[in-house]
Amino acid sequence: MSTPLVELRSVRKxxxxxxxxxxxxxxxxxxxxxxxxxxxxxxxxxxxxxxxGAYAIDEGEIRINGERATIARPSDAQALGVEAIHQTLAxxxxxxxxxxxxxxxxLKTRWGTLDDFAMEKAAREVFRQLNPNFRNIRVPVRALSxxxxxxxxxxxxxxxxxxxxxxxxxxxxxxPEETRxxxxxxxxxxxxxxxxxxxxxxxxxxxxLSDRLCVMKNGRAxxxxxxxxxxxxxxxxxxxxGRKVTRVPEALAAEAAA
Ligand SMILES: Nc1ncnc2c1ncn2[C@@H]1O[C@H](COP(=O)(O)OP(=O)(O)OP(=O)(O)O)[C@@H](O)[C@H]1O
Numbered sequence: 322m323s324t325p326l327v328e329l330r331s332v333r334k335x336x337x338x339x340x341x342x343x344x345x346x347x348x349x350x351x352x353x354x355x356x357x358x359x360x361x362x363x364x365x366x367x368x369x370x371x372x373x374g375a376y377a378i379d380e381g382e383i384r385i386n387g388e389r390a391t392i393a394r395p396s397d398a399q400a401l402g403v404e405a406i407h408q409t410l411a412x413x414x415x416x417x418x419x420x421x422x423x424x425x426x427x428l429k430t431r432w433g434t435l436d437d438f439a440m441e442k443a444a445r446e447v448f449r450q451l452n453p454n455f456r457n458i459r460v461p462v463r464a465l466s467x468x469x470x471x472x473x474x475x476x477x478x479x480x481x482x483x484x485x486x487x488x489x490x491x492x493x494x495x496x497p498e499e500t501r502x503x504x505x506x507x508x509x510x511x512x513x514x515x516x517x518x519x520x521x522x523x524x525x526x527x528x529x530l531s532d533r534l535c536v537m538k539n540g541r542a543x544x545x546x547x548x549x550x551x552x553x554x555x556x557x558x559x560x561x562x563g564r565k566v567t568r569v570p571e572a573l574a575a576e577a578a579a
Contacts, residue, residue, distance in 0.1 A: 323350065323351065324386055324387040325348040325349060325350050325384070325387070326349050326350060326351055326385065326386060326402075326484055326485045326516040327347075327348060327349040327372065327383070327384070327385060327403070327485050327516065327518075328347075328348045328349075328383070328384040328385075328387075329345060329346060329347045329348070329368070329372065329381070329382075329383055330346055330381050330382045330383075330384065331344050331345075331346060331380065331381040331382070332344070332345045332346075332368065332371060332378050332380070332381035332382075332383070333345075333378065333379045333380040333381055334367055334368075334371055334376060334378050334379050335379055336367075339540075340539075340540045341364050341367040341540055342364045342367050342368045342371065342378075342540050343364070343539070343540035343541045344381070344541065345364070345368055345381075345537070345540075345541065345542045346542065346545075346573065347368070347535050347542065347545065348573070349485055349516040349517075349518060350516060351484070351514045351515075351516055352511050352512070352513075352514045352515070352516065353511070353516050353517070353532045353533070354507060354511060354516075354517045354519055354530050354531045354532050355516075355517070355518050355519065355531060355532065355533045355534065355535060356519045356520075356521055356526070356527045356530070356531035356533070356534040356535070356548070357369065357518055357519065357520045357521075357534075357535050357537065358521065358522070358527065358534060358535070358536045358537065358556065358559075358560055359536055359537035359538055359543075359560055360538065360560060360561075362539075363537040363538050363539065363540070363560075364537045364539070364540040364541075365520050365537055366489070366520065367540075368537070369405065369487045369489070369518060369520060370405075371383070371392070372392065372398065372403060372405075372487065372518070373392075373395060373398050373403060373404075373405035373487055374392045374393065374394045374395040374396070374397050374398035374399075374403075375395065375405075377392075377393050385401045385402070385403065385485075386401075399481065399483075402482055402483055402484035402485060403483065403484075403485045403486075403487070404477075404478035404481065404483035404485075404486055404487070405486075405487040405489070406471075406474045406475060406478060406486060406487065406488050406489065406491070407489055408489040408490050408493065410470055410471070410473075410474040411474070412462045412470060412473060412474060413462070414461060414462055414463040415461050415463065416461060416462065417458060417459050417460055417461055417462065418444065418448065418457070418458040418459075418460075418462055418465070418473045418476075419437075419440050419441050419444040419458055419459065420440075421462055421473050421477065422440070422443075422444045422447065422473065422476055422477050422480055423440050423444075424477075426481075427440065428440050428443070441458070441459075443480070444458055444476075445458065447476045447479060447480045448472065448476055450479075450509075451472055451475060451476055451479065451506055451509060451510075452472050452502065452505075452506060455469060455472050457469065466499055467494050467495045467499055468495055468498075468499030468500075468502040468503055471491055471495075471503050471506070472502075472506060475488075475506060475510070479510070479515070483515065484514070484515060484516065485515070485516045485517070485518070486510065486515055486516070486517045486518070487517075487518045487520070488507075488517055488518070488519050488520065489520045490520060490521055490522070490523070491503050491507075491519070491521075491526075492504075492521075492523060492526055493523070500525075504526075504529055504530060507519075507530050508530075519531060524553050524556070527548065527556065528548060528553065531548045532547065532548060533545060533546060533547050533548060533572050534546060534548050534551070534556065536556065536559035536560055538559070538560070538563040539563075543559045543560075543563050543564075543565055544559055544565045544566055544571055545571050545572055545573055546566060546569065546571055546572050547569075547572045550566075550569040550572070551566055551569065555568075
């Protein structure tokens with residue numbers, strides 16, 4: 322049996338009197354997509370931000386590759402191979418894709434100048450792996466489509482060796498063609514063994530991409546199931562009414578590894 326990439330055990334996080342995340346257990350395995358669902362305010366972002374190092378947890382533990390991790394800031398998470406891709410993508414719009422890939426971590430020549438040649442070569446290689454049709458790497462990212470911007474943001478994470486990705490509504494503003502492209506990208510990442518937590522409200526994303534899903538409500542996990550085991554109505558019942566599915570067993574860490 323392999324080890325989960327990420328294990329969140331009895332995680333709690335409050336803001337003042339609000340229990341944003343209340344005793345949540347969730348795991349992520351290599352090459353797995355786990356959808357994290359719930360209404361606004363359910364606690365999805367807080368849980369994922371804790372994993373990404375934006376907030377320290379109050380109680381519980383985070384294990385990465387089987388070892389207990391202390392994640393107090395984003396650089397701690399990144400050093401452990403966990404990267405979050407925010408909905409805003411955090412790209413520098415006036416710079417091209419190559420410059421965005423290396424933003425803040427530019428390659429230098431031995432004379433201390435920017436090594437444009439090396440950066441472009443490395444960038445082409447990363448973009449080629451993720452999307453062979455992606456060619457506009459020298460135009461400002463402002464001019465790219467939403468789907469291409471996703472490619473740039475994801476490439477940055479992959480280039481820095483992310484093994485676990487947190488994606489926040491990656492298809493929210495995209496048309497059908499671009500959505501297909503991002504779905505294809507997620508499948509490529511899966512095939513490469515990357516684990517993905519996918520925060521989404523979109524049922525086609527959930528049923529088209531995820532292996533398991535976890536529904537949250539009022540800071541608690543309503544249930545975690547194999548996506549193939551549950552229907553869309555059952556998922557909506559969990560999101561809206563907090564109604565757990567009893568027809569099939571839950572799929573927590575141990576079952577997922579079987
Ligand atoms: N920085 C913060 N300070 C105070 N309260 C917060 C903070 N962040 C989140 N909360 C509260 O914690 C609860 C969970 O919010 P969270 O953003 O995690 O939910 P969510 O499921 O991600 O919702 P959304 O889909 O709107 O992002 C909410 O009651 C929210 O108001």
